[in-house]
Amino acid sequence: MTAAITTFLPPLAQPGYRLFDGPLLDAADVRPGQIGVVGMPSDWTHSSRLGTRFGPEALRKATTVLQSMRPQGVSFDPDTGQRSATASDWLVDCGDAVITPEDVDATTEAIAAMTEALSVGGAIPLALGGDHYNSFPACLGYSRGLAKRAPNARFGYIQIDGHLDFSDRLGAWGSHNHATNARRISELPNVDVSNMVWVGITGWVDSGELALIEEQGGRVFSAGDVHKLGTAEAIRQALEHAMKGCDELYLSIDIDAMDAGYLPGTGSIVHSGITPRQYYDLLDGLAEAPLGGLDIVEVSPPLDPSERTEFLAAEMLFRILRRFRTQPVTGAVTEQ
Amino acid sequence: MPLRSAPLPRMAGHLSFMRSQTKAIGDVRSGDLAVLGIPFEDTNAPHAGQSLAPRALRETSVYFGWHANPQFSHPVDIDARQDISTDGLHERLCDLGDIAPGSEDAIHAALKAAMRQISDNGACAIFLGGSDRMSETARSALPHCQTVQLGGTPADARDFHIAPLPNGTTTPVNRDTAAQRAAFSEWRDPSKPLFVRFDLSVFETSLSALCDRPRLGGCDLATVVQWLELLGRHEVSAIMLTGLNPNRPGMGVVKVGQRLMVTALLAFIYARLGFGIDFPRRQTSKEKVLT
Numbered sequence: 001m002t003a004a005i006t007t008f009l010p011p012l013a014q015p016g017y018r019l020f021d022g023p024l025l026d027a028a029d030v031r032p033g034q035i036g037v038v039g040m041p042s043d044w045t046h047s048s049r050l051g052t053r054f055g056p057e058a059l060r061k062a063t064t065v066l067q068s069m070r071p072q073g074v075s076f077d078p079d080t081g082q083r084s085a086t087a088s089d090w091l092v093d094c095g096d097a098v099i100t101p102e103d104v105d106a107t108t109e110a111i112a113a114m115t116e117a118l119s120v121g122g123a124i125p126l127a128l129g130g131d132h133y134n135s136f137p138a139c140l141g142y143s144r145g146l147a148k149r150a151p152n153a154r155f156g157y158i159q160i161d162g163h164l165d166f167s168d169r170l171g172a173w174g175s176h177n178h179a180t181n182a183r184r185i186s187e188l189p190n191v192d193v194s195n196m197v198w199v200g201i202t203g204w205v206d207s208g209e210l211a212l213i214e215e216q217g218g219r220v221f222s223a224g225d226v227h228k229l230g231t232a233e234a235i236r237q238a239l240e241h242a243m244k245g246c247d248e249l250y251l252s253i254d255i256d257a258m259d260a261g262y263l264p265g266t267g268s269i270v271h272s273g274i275t276p277r278q279y280y281d282l283l284d285g286l287a288e289a290p291l292g293g294l295d296i297v298e299v300s301p302p303l304d305p306s307e308r309t310e311f312l313a314a315e316m317l318f319r320i321l322r323r324f325r326t327q328p329v330t331g332a333v334t335e336q
Numbered sequence: 337m338p339l340r341s342a343p344l345p346r347m348a349g350h351l352s353f354m355r356s357q358t359k360a361i362g363d364v365r366s367g368d369l370a371v372l373g374i375p376f377e378d379t380n381a382p383h384a385g386q387s388l389a390p391r392a393l394r395e396t397s398v399y400f401g402w403h404a405n406p407q408f409s410h411p412v413d414i415d416a417r418q419d420i421s422t423d424g425l426h427e428r429l430c431d432l433g434d435i436a437p438g439s440e441d442a443i444h445a446a447l448k449a450a451m452r453q454i455s456d457n458g459a460c461a462i463f464l465g466g467s468d469r470m471s472e473t474a475r476s477a478l479p480h481c482q483t484v485q486l487g488g489t490p491a492d493a494r495d496f497h498i499a500p501l502p503n504g505t506t507t508p509v510n511r512d513t514a515a516q517r518a519a520f521s522e523w524r525d526p527s528k529p530l531f532v533r534f535d536l537s538v539f540e541t542s543l544s545a546l547c548d549r550p551r552l553g554g555c556d557l558a559t560v561v562q563w564l565e566l567l568g569r570h571e572v573s574a575i576m577l578t579g580l581n582p583n584r585p586g587m588g589v590v591k592v593g594q595r596l597m598v599t600a601l602l603a604f605i606y607a608r609l610g611f612g613i614d615f616p617r618r619q620t621s622k623e624k625v626l627t
Contacts, residue, residue, distance in 0.1 A: 048399070204411035207419055224415030261543030261557075264590040271557045271599050305586050 017060035022087035027327020032122030039096035040130035046071035055299035056128040063315035082326035090324040107256035112141030129297030136181040156195040156242030161254035162270035166209040200257030202272035234286030246291030265304025283319035338567025352431035359430040366458030374466035390464035392582035396594040424609035436455035451477035461574035468578040481529035487538030529573040536579035546593030569605025
């Protein structure tokens with residue numbers, strides 16, 4: 001009797017979700033031009049409200065749920081009229097990087113190793129945070145991979161965010177935390193501050209950080225600028241500035257640029273006035289950009305019992321990945 | 337005196353509004369902004385929890401204290417590209433603590449006495465409520481005062497109402513903010529004290545989420561900020577925050593309501609202290625580059 005019980009293994013738990021319900025494979029199995037997903041379930045480099053370590057899993061679940069509402073191969077993208085592509089054609093979920101709490105070097109290298117492997121092979125790393133510090137190791141690996149793949153290539157950088165994250169140090173957290181990620185990225189060898197652009201910054205920022213960015217040629221579009229210019233024009237200018245003399249774009253999506261009235265499930269909420277529609281329009285404006293790598297960070301499910309934050313964030317991924325996940329309609333389409 | 341001398345951790349230590357200095361009420365000076373908590377709620381409120389609002393507002397305000405952090409240089413308003421001097425915060429903002437619990441009569445008497453003393457000292461009271469019923473008590477200590485009410489249910493037709501909750505007796509809200517501002521200038525009598533009631537219900541409910549009296553058609557944050565900036569340029573005797581329930585079932589972690597209120601309240605505080613776009617001693621951001 002006991003033997004029968006121990007040999008019978010019913011599916012008691014749901015298997016882990018993969019982003020967009022794509023295949024779960026090793027980073028080495030990702031083909032050039034495909035999206036390679038790297039989870040970064042770490043929030044111990046955040047200084048206040050935690051919970052983003054549950055972000056990757058929430059994004060995987062939310063994209064899978066939304067994907068199920070858009071049957072692959074038969075549904076139209078409502079804005080482009082293109083049909084959805086099968087996730088396995090364009091995306092591989094490589095699982096999570098090994099996070100070592102309280103060892104920033106080990107965590108950084110673990111994440112960077114995965115994004116580097118993807119970038120070297122010509123794939124596009126998509127890193128799922130985690131707090132925003134993890135954007136640095138994700139970009140570090142991408143930068144290393146780009147240097148190996150194309151030694152003379154340079155990349156531009158756009159960060160959609162409520163905050164600059166350009167501090168050199170943050171109190172007890174030192175030099176590697178969610179307020180310093182952009183500063184650390186600016187120190188990488190194949191990016192220049194003059195090709196770095198921030199979009200959606202709101203409220204008060206440190207004058208020293210702002211001056212340092214602007215004196216070196218970087219550009220900052222505040223939330224007010226987005227309202228005044230309009231989303232299409234703001235992101236057009238941002239992309240043009242970031243790509244001057246560059247071959248690829250690295251995009252860091254911090255969901256907290258969206259007004260907290262809509263999106264409360266994030267560590268450092270702001271009242272930017274940027275609505276979901278505006279945020280999606282910004283990402284639509286980058287959907288055809290020459291993406292070399294990207295990350296989406298600061299999704300904190302425990303801070304939003306309504307779960308709307310993770311679905312708003314999942315829709316961001318649907319927007320920015322449009323050219324990967326849709327194809328032109330070439331034959332008859334059967335509605336389901 | 338800095339609002340705080342150690343950069344972090346910001347969640348530890350004695351909790352005062354924006355880490356401001358604490359004072360006894362007798363030490364409040366002319367020109368001060370004196371914060372006083374009123375942690376009481378109505379027993380017939382739809383949800384328990386309003387009494388937790390003063391603490392929630394103070395906790396949230398600590399997030400906004402970063403500008404006093406010595407690791408940063410001066411803050412810049414990113415939209416206006418304007419440096420903000422915060423010296424006045426260190427000198428004039430103070431926290432008096434909370435009204436002590438007791439019998440209902442004793443609580444009302446204590447609030448009334450506090451309002452009188454702060455007003456007599458020439459300071460502006462910032463009350464962190466709590467039940468909206470306490471507003472009447474504070475107002476009663478200001479004879480012949482005029483009242484501006486943001487949100488909430490209109491109680492007196494002589495008051496100036498901004499986005500009130502509909503109660504069937506008021507006229508529809510005038511959506512033209514410029515016209516309303518002109519109407520306010522006409523209504524205001526500078527010879528009388530000014531009392532401001534700031535209820536969370538002034539915000540569109542889809543933004544606030546933590547209000548016991550939800551409503552459609554409220555204001556966005558930018559509109560409320562504009563009003564509080566305008567009011568901050570007047571000699572306000574007291575502003576009272578009400579309507580926040582940080583403990584609404586299932587919503588305790590969201591904190592959007594208190595952040596909306598504190599963000600808007602800061603516009604009032606900065607205007608009272610003379611900060612902002614027209615601040616004469618402003619600096620350009622280049623003067624404070626970290627090295």
